[in-house]
Amino acid sequence: MTSVLTGVSDELDPRLLEHRRELTGYCYRMLGSSFDADDAVQETLVRAWKSLADFEGRSSLRSWLYRIATNVCLDQLSGRQRRALPMDLSGSSWSPVEASLAAKRPAEAWVEPVLDRQVLPEDGDPAERAVARESVRLAFVAALQHLPPRQRAVLLLRDVLRWRADEVAGLLETTVASVNSALQRARATLAAMGGTPEPRPLDADSRELLARYLDAFERYDVDAFVALLHEDATQHMPPFEMWLGGAADIGTWMLGPGSACRGSRLLQTEANGCPAFAQYRLRGDGVHVPWALHVLEIDGDRVRHITSFLDLDTGLFVRLGMPAVLEPRPEAATS
Numbered sequence: 001m002t003s004v005l006t007g008v009s010d011e012l013d014p015r016l017l018e019h020r021r022e023l024t025g026y027c028y029r030m031l032g033s034s035f036d037a038d039d040a041v042q043e044t045l046v047r048a049w050k051s052l053a054d055f056e057g058r059s060s061l062r063s064w065l066y067r068i069a070t071n072v073c074l075d076q077l078s079g080r081q082r083r084a085l086p087m088d089l090s091g092s093s094w095s096p097v098e099a100s101l102a103a104k105r106p107a108e109a110w111v112e113p114v115l116d117r118q119v120l121p122e123d124g125d126p127a128e129r130a131v132a133r134e135s136v137r138l139a140f141v142a143a144l145q146h147l148p149p150r151q152r153a154v155l156l157l158r159d160v161l162r163w164r165a166d167e168v169a170g171l172l173e174t175t176v177a178s179v180n181s182a183l184q185r186a187r188a189t190l191a192a193m194g195g196t197p198e199p200r201p202l203d204a205d206s207r208e209l210l211a212r213y214l215d216a217f218e219r220y221d222v223d224a225f226v227a228l229l230h231e232d233a234t235q236h237m238p239p240f241e242m243w244l245g246g247a248a249d250i251g252t253w254m255l256g257p258g259s260a261c262r263g264s265r266l267l268q269t270e271a272n273g274c275p276a277f278a279q280y281r282l283r284g285d286g287v288h289v290p291w292a293l294h295v296l297e298i299d300g301d302r303v304r305h306i307t308s309f310l311d312l313d314t315g316l317f318v319r320l321g322m323p324a325v326l327e328p329r330p331e332a333a334t335s
Contacts, residue, residue: 013052015061016045023069025119029135029156030073032083032145034114035319040076044069059170066157067171074149082145083111085138085307086236086243093234093245096253103241110238111142113293113309115320116270133273135160138295138307141272143193147186154179155186202275206298210268210275213296213303217277220262226251228303235306237292250306264291265326271295278317279308280326288326290317 020041027037027044047068048055055064094100120132134140135156144152150172157163157171158179165176165183172179202210209228216224229247236243244250254261263282270276276295280288290311297305311317318324 013049016048016052016065019062019065020045021119022121023065025132025136026066026156026161027069027073028114028119029141029144029160030070030149030152031076032111032141033108034112034118036076037114037119040069040072043072047072063167063171070153070171074153077149081109083109083142084145085111085142086238086241087234088142089241090243093249094242096244096249096256098257100242101240101257104239105241107239107314111138111145113138113271113276113295113307113316113320115276116273118320120273131160135273137273139194143190146193147189151182151186151189154182155190158183159187202298205301206275209298209301209303210296214266214268214277217266217279218264220254220264222251222254225254230299230302230304233302233304233306235308237308237310239310239312261291264288267322267326269322274298278322280323286328290322290324293317293320293322 023041023044024034024037027040028034031037031040044065048065055061059067114136116133116136119136121129144155147155153172154168157168158165163171165179168179169176213225213228216228226247229250231247232245233247233250234243234245235250235253244253261279261281265280265282265288266277267280268275268277271293272295274295274297276293278290279292279294281291283289292311293309293316295307295309296303309316
């Protein structure tokens, strides 16, 4: 992908670049795609850079950038079908057999992952950071895609970014009454879909669980791995439509169609406000190559849900800034 900032990035006013991360988070929530969000932010910054001399300061620079970003996102969403997650498409789980892989959709059909470091503030008020983290959770981002684009913008600006109704009305060039009406409808839609999850910060027990998860997966001890899951745990694997229901079926899959993952290595990271692991599968020459980004939902002392975003020639890892390969560990090279 060629950045639209190529050739002009060195000339951009540093004041514009200060807002890149929060704008990326906003565009990601609007679009459901980290890559589309990057494009939208790049387009926003280019438009702002070209118009900066005419910016009269009648609003703050931040508000002006959000106005541009909103218009860019609304343009991108025009005529598009909503992105989804596999569990949104089917009410019942699939059998853990290879034939379930027959149903597959293109990358643009799915909600995509985003690394926390790309969209979440590094510091600031803990309560605001908790809200920001929850607002990039996959379930919430997928639910947002059910809202009409302008309702989506209103809800994000009011409930996530905490803008006043008159500020949102000014940005969208509408009335406060229209903003309040759109917000009520958006909230009602999300509430009917189950609302949003409560913040669950990682504690010492969660960190121990993640260490055991990594160890069991890398040793490919399926019994130990399954023991870390809730009995009714679920897993889905975009771009495939299938999803698995129950720890037993997840274990069956790992020993069956997923058995080629034996010998993988994991790198721990954080994505969509949750703990995540980047999985690298072993290649014949001893090098590990990108395979899947696993985003985990932890509930109590076990894993409740796994979303495994497969990197099937999509360049997902590289585009997220993850290593393109993992070289053999020193002990492996010398053994």
